[in-house]
Each structure stands twice: as structure tokens, then as C-alpha cells.
Amino acid sequence: MTLISEIFAAHEQAIEALRAQETEIATLGEILIDCLRRGNKVLLCGNGGSAADAQHIAAELVCRFETTGRALPAIALTTDTSALTAIANDFGFERLFARQVEALGRAGDTLIAISTSGNSRNVIAAAAAARNSGMTCIGLLGADGGALSACVDHALVVPANVTARVQECHILIGHIWCGMVDAALRPD
Numbered sequence: 123m124t125l126i127s128e129i130f131a132a133h134e135q136a137i138e139a140l141r142a143q144e145t146e147i148a149t150l151g152e153i154l155i156d157c158l159r160r161g162n163k164v165l166l167c168g169n170g171g172s173a174a175d176a177q178h179i180a181a182e183l184v185c186r187f188e189t190t191g192r193a194l195p196a197i198a199l200t201t202d203t204s205a206l207t208a209i210a211n212d213f214g215f216e217r218l219f220a221r222q223v224e225a226l227g228r229a230g231d232t233l234i235a236i237s238t239s240g241n242s243r244n245v246i247a248a249a250a251a252a253r254n255s256g257m258t259c260i261g262l263l264g265a266d267g268g269a270l271s272a273c274v275d276h277a278l279v280v281p282a283n284v285t286a287r288v289q290e291c292h293i294l295i296g297h298i299w300c301g302m303v304d305a306a307l308r309p310d
Contacts, residue, residue: 136287137294140280147295150260150276151302157232157258158183158307163195165227165257167219167248168236171289173200175236175262179296187300191308197226199248219248229256237261238288240268240279249273262295264288 123131140147154164164183166176176198183196199222200206209221223233233252237245240263250273252259261267261274264282271277280291 132284132287133290136280136282136284136291139282140291140294143278146276146278147298148302150278151299153258153260153276154232154299155303155306157230158194158303160230162228162230162232163197163226164232164234165197165199165223165252166234166236167199167222167245168262169242169244171285172236172238172242172245172262172292173198175289175292175296176200176234178293179234179300182296182300183303186308187297187304189304189308191304194303194307199223199226216243216247218244220244220251223248223251223255223257227252227255227257231255232258232260234260234262235270235274236263236292237268237270238264238285238292240265240270240277242270246270246273262292264292 166180168176177200180196180198183194199219209218213221235245235249246269249259259274261270261277263277263279267277267279280288282288
């Protein structure tokens with residue numbers, strides 16, 4: 123088996139394992155729809171590839187996914203370099219997202235906290251800030267969910283230990299949610 127074949131097989135195995143969580147994925151999609159329908163916003167955060175996923179999902183909501191309709195309020199907390207560097211400098215990297223959640227999050231909003239390990243301290247701090255603000259917190263996690271799984275209202279754990287496979291599943295889940303949002307809030 124070639125490396126490419128091995129990666130395809132591992133990807134397919136991760137996606138197949140994710141199918142067991144179809145009901146939970148749908149439930150969380152409905153939470154996002156309800157949040158946006160009420161006029162609240164979605165905040166997203168993560169580090170590295172998870173930061174890219176946060177930005178990707180936010181862009182799909184603000185711009186468009188597959189249908190064009192109204193712009194939806196979503197903010198990736200990974201993009202404002204002035205805020206990121208000031209917060210990291212003045213409060214420490216661990217408070218990077220929490221400080222933004224405190225500033226931007228309101229009761230009724232939803233935070234999607236993305237971490238492939240579930241152990242990113244700055245994402246855990248963001249989840250705590252979100253819950254303190256009366257926000258709903260969804261953890262998009264991998265492996266065993268890590269410490270973050272106990273800090274969120276809803277933990278969706280991709281049952282894979284390889285970061286790349288977890289990230290592939292995370293963006294698939296994000297696309298499923300965006301498709302659900304499109305169907306509910308931006309019908310053709």
C-alpha cells in the first residue's frame with residue numbers, strides 16, 4: 123500500500139467513525155441555527171490548523187456557503203493581529219481568546235471552541251469566559267476530548283488520534299453545519 127492509499131484509508135476510517143455521531147452533529151447544527159435566528163452571533167477560536175478552520179467556518183457564515191442570502195454574524199477570534207499581539211503581550215497567550223470573548227460575546231451567542239487535542243489552554247480559557255458570559259459553548263475536539271470536553275456545554279469529539287484526520291473531520295462537520303444553516307436561514 124502506498125502512502126497515499128494509507129492516507130485515503132485512514133481518512134475513510136475517521137469519516138466512518140464520525141457517522142456514529144450524526145445525531146449529535148445535527149443537534150449542534152440546530153443550536154447554531156437557533157442562535158443565528160435569534161439575532162445572536164457565533165464566535166470561533168482555535169490554534170494552528172484549528173485557527174484556519176475557525177476562519178473558514180466564519181467566512182462561510184458571513185459571506186456564503188452554497189446559497190446566497192443574508193450575511194450571518196460570525197467572528198473568528200484568530201484574525202485581528204493587533205488584538206492578538208496586544209492581548210498575548212499584556213495578558214499572556216493563555217488569555218488570547220478569553221479576552222476577546224469577554225469583549226465580544228453576549229448571552230445567547232455561541233462559541234465554537236476548536237482543539238484537536240482538547241488541551242489548548244487558551245481555548246479552555248475561552249470556553250470558561252463564554253460560559254461566564256451566558257453563551258453556549260460547543261467544543262469541536264479530537265482524540266479523547268481532553269480537558270476541554272469538561273469545560274463546554276456540548277463536546278463533539280472526533281474519534282481519531284492523528285491531527286490531520288481530526289482536522290479533516292472538523293472541516294466536514296463545519297461544512298455540514300453551514301449547509302444546515304443555509305437550508306434554514308438562506309433558502310434559495
